[in-house]
Amino acid sequence: MGLFDRHAGLLEAYRDVRTTGADPFQIRMERVLSPTEAVINGRKTLLVGTNNYFGLTFDQSCMDAAIEAIRAEGTGTTGSRIANGSYSEHVLLEEEIAAFYGMKHCMVFTTGYQANLGVISTLVGQGDHLLIDADSHASIYDACKMTQAEVVRFKHNDPSSLDARLRRLGDRPGNRLVILEGIYSMLGDSAPLKEFIDVCKKYGAYVLVDEAHSLGALGETGRGLCEEAGVLDDCHFIVGTFSKTLGAIGGYCVSNDPDFDILRVTVRSYMFTASLPPSIVASVRQALRVVQARPELRKQLWDNVATLYDGLKAQGFKLGPEHGPVVGVHLPDRMAAVGFWRAMLDAGIYVNVAVPPATPNGVSLLRCSVCAAHTPQQLEHMIEVMTGIGRQLGILSGAPRLRVVAGNG
Amino acid sequence: MPDLGTGEPLLRTAHQLIVENDDIAVTLEAPCQTSRIDVIGEICHHLAPFQASDRPIVGETVIAKDLTIDSLAIMDMVMELEDRFDVSIPMNVVAEIQTVDQLADTILDLRAKR
Numbered sequence: 001m002g003l004f005d006r007h008a009g010l011l012e013a014y015r016d017v018r019t020t021g022a023d024p025f026q027i028r029m030e031r032v033l034s035p036t037e038a039v040i041n042g043r044k045t046l047l048v049g050t051n052n053y054f055g056l057t058f059d060q061s062c063m064d065a066a067i068e069a070i071r072a073e074g075t076g077t078t079g080s081r082i083a084n085g086s087y088s089e090h091v092l093l094e095e096e097i098a099a100f101y102g103m104k105h106c107m108v109f110t111t112g113y114q115a116n117l118g119v120i121s122t123l124v125g126q127g128d129h130l131l132i133d134a135d136s137h138a139s140i141y142d143a144c145k146m147t148q149a150e151v152v153r154f155k156h157n158d159p160s161s162l163d164a165r166l167r168r169l170g171d172r173p174g175n176r177l178v179i180l181e182g183i184y185s186m187l188g189d190s191a192p193l194k195e196f197i198d199v200c201k202k203y204g205a206y207v208l209v210d211e212a213h214s215l216g217a218l219g220e221t222g223r224g225l226c227e228e229a230g231v232l233d234d235c236h237f238i239v240g241t242f243s244k245t246l247g248a249i250g251g252y253c254v255s256n257d258p259d260f261d262i263l264r265v266t267v268r269s270y271m272f273t274a275s276l277p278p279s280i281v282a283s284v285r286q287a288l289r290v291v292q293a294r295p296e297l298r299k300q301l302w303d304n305v306a307t308l309y310d311g312l313k314a315q316g317f318k319l320g321p322e323h324g325p326v327v328g329v330h331l332p333d334r335m336a337a338v339g340f341w342r343a344m345l346d347a348g349i350y351v352n353v354a355v356p357p358a359t360p361n362g363v364s365l366l367r368c369s370v371c372a373a374h375t376p377q378q379l380e381h382m383i384e385v386m387t388g389i390g391r392q393l394g395i396l397s398g399a400p401r402l403r404v405v406a407g408n409g
Numbered sequence: 410m411p412d413l414g415t416g417e418p419l420l421r422t423a424h425q426l427i428v429e430n431d432d433i434a435v436t437l438e439a440p441c442q443t444s445r446i447d448v449i450g451e452i453c454h455h456l457a458p459f460q461a462s463d464r465p466i467v468g469e470t471v472i473a474k475d476l477t478i479d480s481l482a483i484m485d486m487v488m489e490l491e492d493r494f495d496v497s498i499p500m501n502v503v504a505e506i507q508t509v510d511q512l513a514d515t516i517l518d519l520r521a522k523r
């Protein structure tokens with residue numbers, strides 16, 4: 001048996017997707033022009049699938065900070081924090097994130113994936129119990145494979161399903177750790193966090209919330225769903241990423257636990273990989289300042305979300321359950337999703353295709369992510385294009401519903 | 410931050426009460442003794458949509474191989490079975506299960522240990 005034989009099924013499905021045109025998983029951005037536009041296949045394309053929620057990738061102050069840091073400290077750290085030491089800026093960034101959350105401790109990782117992978121797999125071990133939402137991100141699932149703890153899934157966003165699983169553990173020894181996400185990455189829906197926290201308290205379970213998609217977007221000051229739901233003090237661990245709202249790369253975990261720092265010498269994804277380069281640390285520090293100084297970006301983001309979500313809904317598209325910076329558009333199957341995606345790309349609009357097994361319940365989606373920097377005109381154009389394609393492909397049926405589309409822009 | 414290591418007596422009482430209530434609910438719904446037939450029947454019911462050919466689903470059916478079900482759908486089915494029979498099957502245990510028989514045995518074992 002050849003090394004790749006086990007992937008035969010996937011290879012075949014992937015070939016189907018590729019042979020009929022552009023490959024949705026290997027798009028080349030020939031030139032990125034701004035947070036909302038790039039040149040793809042030689043044409044200027046609107047970007048609505050890049051998780052760039054505040055559009056900070058081209059923020060002048062963040063770019064300047066990064067350039068200055070490269071000149072001052074070079075391009076890379078060439079090793080991990082435990083081997084090569086921390087630069088002052090790593091420590092300052094950690095202090096600033098901790099202060100942002102009002103927590104005592106923060107650890108920064110080279111990606112959010114590594115933060116989840118390392119922290120979750122290290123917090124629980126043999127004899128402990130890890131309870132994860134069924135729709136958890138791949139980084140959380142991968143952490144489950146790296147721990148000796150018993151892992152049980154509960155139904156997505158269903159506190160009573162978590163309650164049943166914690167109840168069944170009864171008096172069995174071992175810590176309970178529950179993993180939730182602020183905003184889920186495929187359909188843009190939020191966890192009923194308050195209800196989940198109540199269940200966790202009832203059974204004395206620890207809670208870790210991944211705010212990857214909610215940092216900046218939710219909460220009075222952008223701290224995410226934990227802040228929005230008023231339960232910051234009840235969340236034992238908050239994980240997040242610099243790769244979305246903050247427009248760079250990297251991950252973090254904050255906590256008030258007095259022993260938190262022991263993770264610096266136990267979490268392998270922190271210890272055995274190079275630390276973030278000075279330019280990234282500098283731009284992230286600046287981006288965090290921008291998030292705090294410019295709350296209007298949050299409002300612009302949600303205004304844009306309303307424009308896109310309500311506009312698509314009015315045209316009859318089946319969407320995720322609620323407004324969110326991610327707008328998931330349901331399509332009947334994998335090939336319909338790929339076909340729709342390709343037609344959109346031909347029309348100059350880039351979104352993501354999300355198909356099984358990467359999606360919950362085997363759904364096929366066009367995954368759109370909204371940016372504060374999108375103009376209402378860009379989004380209205382997108383709705384028009386999608387409506388046209390939807391009708392051509394027979395996905396939108398019947399006469400268009402006559403309804404005024406409110407563009408809150 | 411609360412000290413989660415120590416159980417609070419008040420919570421414990423409430424927790425015990427709920428267990429009892431739920432047990433009554435389960436007793437009302439299903440016979441006390443869950444038979445192997447019931448469990449197999451329930452599993453087959455969940456697997457029916459994934460039947461690949463005319464071959465019936467039996468105890469020896471290898472779930473991931475003989476049927477068109479993918480790994481995520483298997484985990485989702487397990488979640489339904491967990492709630493139906495009021496047991497939790499850890500993911501690493503699910504990963505070891507191959508056949509309908511093995512899944513049924515796992516559920517019955519876990520029920521017996523409750």
Ligand SMILES: Cc1ncc(COP(=O)(O)O)c(C=O)c1O
Nearest residue numbers: 111112113137185212241243250
């Ligand atoms: C929910 C969730 N957690 C973690 C990550 C990982 O983030 P990063 O891109 O920093 O590795 C992502 C992004 O893909 C995500 O969607």
